[in-house]
Amino acid sequence: MSISLELFGDRWSLLIIRDLMVRAYRTFKEFQQSGEGIATNILADRLRKLETAGIITAEAEGQDRRRVGYRLTEKGIDLAPVLLELLIWGARHEQTGAPCELIEGMAKNREAVLAEVRRRWRDRDPEPFLPEFGGGDGQS
Amino acid sequence: MSISLELFGDRWSLLIIRDLMVRAYRTFKEFQQSGEGIATNILADRLRKLETAGIITAEAEGQDRRRVGYRLTEKGIDLAPVLLELLIWGARHEQTGAPCELIEGMAKNREAVLAEVRRRWRDRDPEPFLPEFGGGDGQS
DNA sequence: CGCATTACTTGCATAAGGCAAGTGAAATTA
DNA sequence: TAATTTCACTTGCCTTATGCAAGTAATGCG
Numbered sequence: 001m002s003i004s005l006e007l008f009g010d011r012w013s014l015l016i017i018r019d020l021m022v023r024a025y026r027t028f029k030e031f032q033q034s035g036e037g038i039a040t041n042i043l044a045d046r047l048r049k050l051e052t053a054g055i056i057t058a059e060a061e062g063q064d065r066r067r068v069g070y071r072l073t074e075k076g077i078d079l080a081p082v083l084l085e086l087l088i089w090g091a092r093h094e095q096t097g098a099p100c101e102l103i104e105g106m107a108k109n110r111e112a113v114l115a116e117v118r119r120r121w122r123d124r125d126p127e128p129f130l131p132e133f134g135g136g137d138g139q140s
Numbered sequence: 141m142s143i144s145l146e147l148f149g150d151r152w153s154l155l156i157i158r159d160l161m162v163r164a165y166r167t168f169k170e171f172q173q174s175g176e177g178i179a180t181n182i183l184a185d186r187l188r189k190l191e192t193a194g195i196i197t198a199e200a201e202g203q204d205r206r207r208v209g210y211r212l213t214e215k216g217i218d219l220a221p222v223l224l225e226l227l228i229w230g231a232r233h234e235q236t237g238a239p240c241e242l243i244e245g246m247a248k249n250r251e252a253v254l255a256e257v258r259r260r261w262r263d264r265d266p267e268p269f270l271p272e273f274g275g276g277d278g279q280s
Numbered sequence: 281c282g283c284a285t286t287a288c289t290t291g292c293a294t295a296a297g298g299c300a301a302g303t304g305a306a307a308t309t310a
Numbered sequence: 311t312a313a314t315t316t317c318a319c320t321t322g323c324c325t326t327a328t329g330c331a332a333g334t335a336a337t338g339c340g
Contacts, residue, residue: 010150015142184288
């Protein structure tokens with residue numbers, strides 16, 4: 001676990017992974033404008049480290065050759081259970097802005113939720129799984 | 141989740157929680173000597189923050205009035221699923237030194253593992269749930 | 281009383297993070 | 311086709327956090 005924490009033990013890495021996983025973000029710009037306000041140099045650094053660690057890939061996608069598309073690897077999508085538990089914990093114990101009933105529903109159907117997340121990843125489904133919950137006071 | 145990460149988004153907080161949860165650490169000194177080598181000022185800072193966040197409590201325990209005993213709150217023990225998933229992920233995808241069969245066994249019996257962790261917490265069982273796995277190359 | 285132990289704090293050096301502006305290549309517009 | 315915009319970063323500078331070694335106050339122990 002200490003090894004894992006050398007990777008995720010910072011404010012941003014897991015948020016990036018979450019955005020890839022449940023918000024279907026793909027581009028640098030999307031992460032940058034993601035509301036949490038990560039600085040561009042830090043974002044570039046984290047993307048590089050996550051790629052080095054084999055958790056995400058960066059590849060050109062579409063016609064626009066400026067655009068870089070980031071995606072989770074299998075190793076990355078395997079973090080879904082961790083993020084789900086963190087989401088559930090946060091909804092129970094902190095003010096997160098995510099509706100508690102929704103999260104409790106997910107807590108009762110963990111396997112189904114994880115299966116759906118994996119399905120979207122496999123199918124490259126561009127539809128976000130969760131919205132931003134930004135309206136209220138907190139963030140998911 | 142971003143709120144949770146303001147708390148756990150560092151190298152040490154989750155390790156401290158893990159040590160409380162599965163290694164049954166209680167005292168400042170135990171954390172300090174825990175192999176990972178946290179500096180004492182940082183340790184003091186993290187313990188304070190975790191206490192402020194309501195994840196651990198600090199209380200005098202035993203006769204020795206120098207000794208402070210740290211314990212998880214209910215909010216803290218509720219992080220067990222997060223740590224378990226992180227442990228499983230690490231064992232699958234990183235060199236952790238923890239025997240994979242053991243962890244895969246836990247992955248197949250998540251509920252039983254969590255129930256046992258909670259039981260030990262409730263009973264204040266001073267027996268560690270997992271050893272340190274320090275012998276080889278990595279850490280749990 | 282004197283020394284050891286426990287849980288810290290302090291001071292200082294280094295590393296990481298944050299902010300604003302800048303760069304270069306590709307696309308879009310005039 | 312020239313100018314402008316977009317995109318994915320990089321650079322420089324400053325602030326904050328982390329790490330290390332040493333120190334301190336309150337106990338406990340012989």
